[in-house]
Amino acid sequence: MRAxxxxxxxxxxxxxxGQCLLQSGIDAVILEQRPAQYxxxxxxxxxxxxxxxxxxxxxxxxxxxxxxxxxxxxxxxxFAGGRVRIDLAxxxxxxxxxxxxTEITKDLMDARAAAGGxxxxxxxxxxxxxxxxERPSVSCIKDGKTLTVECDFIAGCDGFHGIxxxxxxxxxxxxxxxxxxxxxxGVLADTQPVSEELIYVSHExxxxxxxxxxxxxxxxxxxxxxxxQVDEWPDERFWAELRRRLPADAASALVVxxxxxxxxxxxxxxxxxxxxxxxxxxxxxxxxxxPPTGAKGLNLAASDVHYLAEGLIAFYKNKNSVELENYSARxxxxxxxxxxxxxxxxKLLHRFPEEGDFGRRMQLAELEYISAxxxxxxxxxxxxxxxxx
Ligand code: FAD
Ligand code: PHB
Numbered sequence: 001m002r003a004x005x006x007x008x009x010x011x012x013x014x015x016x017x018g019q020c021l022l023q024s025g026i027d028a029v030i031l032e033q034r035p036a037q038y039x040x041x042x043x044x045x046x047x048x049x050x051x052x053x054x055x056x057x058x059x060x061x062x063x064x065x066x067x068x069x070x071x072x073x074x075x076x077x078x079f080a081g082g083r084v085r086i087d088l089a090x091x092x093x094x095x096x097x098x099x100x101x102t103e104i105t106k107d108l109m110d111a112r113a114a115a116g117g118x119x120x121x122x123x124x125x126x127x128x129x130x131x132x133x134e135r136p137s138v139s140c141i142k143d144g145k146t147l148t149v150e151c152d153f154i155a156g157c158d159g160f161h162g163i164x165x166x167x168x169x170x171x172x173x174x175x176x177x178x179x180x181x182x183x184x185x186g187v188l189a190d191t192q193p194v195s196e197e198l199i200y201v202s203h204e205x206x207x208x209x210x211x212x213x214x215x216x217x218x219x220x221x222x223x224x225x226x227x228x229q230v231d232e233w234p235d236e237r238f239w240a241e242l243r244r245r246l247p248a249d250a251a252s253a254l255v256v257x258x259x260x261x262x263x264x265x266x267x268x269x270x271x272x273x274x275x276x277x278x279x280x281x282x283x284x285x286x287x288x289x290x291p292p293t294g295a296k297g298l299n300l301a302a303s304d305v306h307y308l309a310e311g312l313i314a315f316y317k318n319k320n321s322v323e324l325e326n327y328s329a330r331x332x333x334x335x336x337x338x339x340x341x342x343x344x345x346x347k348l349l350h351r352f353p354e355e356g357d358f359g360r361r362m363q364l365a366e367l368e369y370i371s372a373x374x375x376x377x378x379x380x381x382x383x384x385x386x387x388x389x
Pocket of ligand 2: 211
């Protein structure tokens with residue numbers, strides 16, 4: 001088989017890139033190791049910057065997002081009995097949209113099927129070949145048979161644990177990493193969200209977040225030790241812990257219900273440099289991870305795809321490879337700023353036992369400062385709605 005581009009991974013990054021290339025008449029095949037239903041069922045991101053919304057609009061995949069997504073003009077940070085509202089719209093003129101990653105994935109899968117894009121699900125043992133040379137290829141096992149796709153370029157969109165980054169020789173790549181000593185225990189429930197806007201909570205017992213997927217579906221998280229397993233968190237324990245961390249008015253308004261999904265996500269900051277190795281490009285979580293506190297992971301996958309698609313389209317349409325050569329530097333410039341913001345939000349809002357009482361007082365002083373300073377709120381809001389690209 002032959003394609004101009006092989007995309008490894010059909011998460012948000014792979015599907016977005018696939019759609020950008022299809023729209024420009026570039027022939028790309030996606031190889032995904034999991035079944036489509038598994039990819040659709042992964043409950044992760046919920047908050048979209050306007051850049052992703054604009055990209056989905058250009059791809060003709062934003063109709064349901066506009067019908068069902070919730071536009072949020074601000075969010076609250078609760079701490080020490082106080083509360084500050086970050087007025088995103090007032091401070092930046094921009095908003096964010098609450099719309100689940102599962103829904104974006106479905107919309108992109110539908111758009112891809114309608115446009116006749118080729119996605120090979122359950123492609124096992126994917127292996128990348130000769131990407132440092134002129135004629136790379138990607139092989140996999142599909143239905144027990146070896147499938148080899150020859151191509152011009154490979155896009156590694158296969159997430160943090162994927163094969164693409166792991167295929168790069170150790171001497172050609174540099175990794176930067178911080179692993180945080182806790183995770184997020186997340187629950188999805190068909191109950192009315194506790195408030196119209198998101199509430200990020202900094203509490204002595206640990207961080208909590210009240211998010212949502214719709215007016216009838218809530219998404220909540222509590223900071224938990226990495227040593228704990230999901231089965232140590234029956235629903236009753238989760239709701240009790242969440243309620244203890246919420247401000248009193250929210251705690252009494254909280255409507256609990258049976259969980260429909262429950263998972264623990266570890267928190268990590270990670271960047272690989274560069275993002276190009278000959279004819280292999282990395283994009284999305286394959287290249288970098290942010291802790292979810294700033295809601296930046298999927299948004300960064302989209303900005304990577306924007307730059308990479310521009311590069312590939314310029315290469316095929318105008319025989320111009322300058323943008324492809326600049327891909328790594330352009331994408332990383334934005335990635336590092338989002339890394340900084342996500343790290344900062346994480347440090348500000350979580351309990352770090354090893355930082356002691358002094359560390360806690362520094363957090364509270366910073367939260368008080370943000371509450372009283374329009375300049376500090378503007379800096380936060382500018383990053384939260386997303387830096388331009
Ligand atoms: P992935 O979604 O990981 O997709 C990679 C795909 O590649 C997968 O389908 C995988 O099966 C496939 N794959 C892996 N290995 C191989 C292989 N060897 N061969 C073939 N295929 C392979 N981001 C936000 O922007 N906003 C938020 O509000 C937000 N909240 C989050 C909350 C939580 C709890 C978590 C965990 C994450 C959150 N994120 C958020 C981050 C966001 O979910 C990720 O950044 C996003 O999924 C990255 O997309 P991706 O396509 O790069 O990678
Ligand atoms: C979510 O709804 O899953 C979500 C929202 C905001 C975040 C992280 C996750 O910062």
